[in-house]
Amino acid sequence: MSSSYYVHGKDTIIWAGILAGLGKEPLPTHIGSNEYLTLEKKKLSTSRNWAVWVPDILNRYEPDSIRYFLTINAPESRDADFSWKEFIYSHNSELLGAYGNFVNRTLKFIQKSFDGFIPEKAIPSPIQNKVKLLYVEVGNCIKTACFKQGLEKVFELVRFSNKYSDEQQPWKQIYEDKDSCQQTLADCVYLVANLAHILTPFLPFSSTKVKEMLNTTETGWNSFLVESQQLSNVEPLFERIDLARIEEELERLNKQSV
Numbered sequence: 539m540s541s542s543y544y545v546h547g548k549d550t551i552i553w554a555g556i557l558a559g560l561g562k563e564p565l566p567t568h569i570g571s572n573e574y575l576t577l578e579k580k581k582l583s584t585s586r587n588w589a590v591w592v593p594d595i596l597n598r599y600e601p602d603s604i605r606y607f608l609t610i611n612a613p614e615s616r617d618a619d620f621s622w623k624e625f626i627y628s629h630n631s632e633l634l635g636a637y638g639n640f641v642n643r644t645l646k647f648i649q650k651s652f653d654g655f656i657p658e659k660a661i662p663s664p665i666q667n668k669v670k671l672l673y674v675e676v677g678n679c680i681k682t683a684c685f686k687q688g689l690e691k692v693f694e695l696v697r698f699s700n701k702y703s704d705e706q707q708p709w710k711q712i713y714e715d716k717d718s719c720q721q722t723l724a725d726c727v728y729l730v731a732n733l734a735h736i737l738t739p740f741l742p743f744s745s746t747k748v749k750e751m752l753n754t755t756e757t758g759w760n761s762f763l764v765e766s767q768q769l770s771n772v773e774p775l776f777e778r779i780d781l782a783r784i785e786e787e788l789e790r791l792n793k794q795s796v
Contacts, residue, residue, distance in 0.1 A: 543569075554569055572613045573617045573618070574613060574617045575613050575618050577619070578791065587795045588791070599629075602633070603625075605741060606628070606741060607624070610632075614685070622783075622788055634777070640700050641775055642772075643703070644730055645752075647709070657721070657723050659720055659721045661728045662725065665728065695729070699726065699733070703722070734748035735756055744776070748775070
């Protein structure tokens with residue numbers, strides 16, 4: 539059976555009822571209907587220019603930063619607010635500080651300590667099971683248009699991954715137990731690769747960067763192992779946004795509005 543998705547604001551959800559009354563078939567199988575989004579606690583108004591325009595924000599910020607913030611703060615079940623302060627803090631603490639940092643420190647360590655070659659080790663079942671379950675859970679969230687919940691689940695694994703790396707301390711293992719260090723890094727690469735793959739629908743641009751660094755070409759929606767090979771062009775996924783930009787953006791917004 540085919541699926542169809544209708545995306546509406548909360549005040550137009552009656553559209554399915556109208557279609558049914560008109561005898562239009564087939565009816566949508568899923569309706570995505572969000573609550574309202576405000577801007578700095580005020581109602582959006584294009585006529586007064588109290589708005590954030592897509593071409594404008596894309597000129598100054600990475601698209602994945604925008605996609606992440608709008609998804610993780612989506613008004614799926616209650617009204618939400620777009621705040622420049624929260625946008626920039628979200629980028630620095632979550633995208634850069636949690637996800638980007640885990641990817642960068644893992645791959646940079648391999649580049650520095652193992653000439654860029656990914657250690658070849660069997661990945662423990664508990665870690666593999668966590669990743670396999672995440673594919674199922676996030677897949678279900680995407681199917682039911684619960685994108686915020688899906689992204690939250692991915693970042694639960696991001697936090698687990700950072701905690702795992704901190705507990706294993708590969709920077710100490712490299713001197714005390716090189717075999718254990720290789721195991722830790724192989725596990726972390728497995729997590730990095732699968733996180734990037736699961737994040738592809740949400741953060742396509744940074745996911746592509748990770749896949750290019752790891753030389754992976756997976757396309758199916760399932761967990762996969764990373765072959766032992768040399769990394770390519772390791773570079774940070776995200777750059778820190780200066781907090782001074784918060785006031786700059788608020789000033790810009792107030793100047794443009796009438």
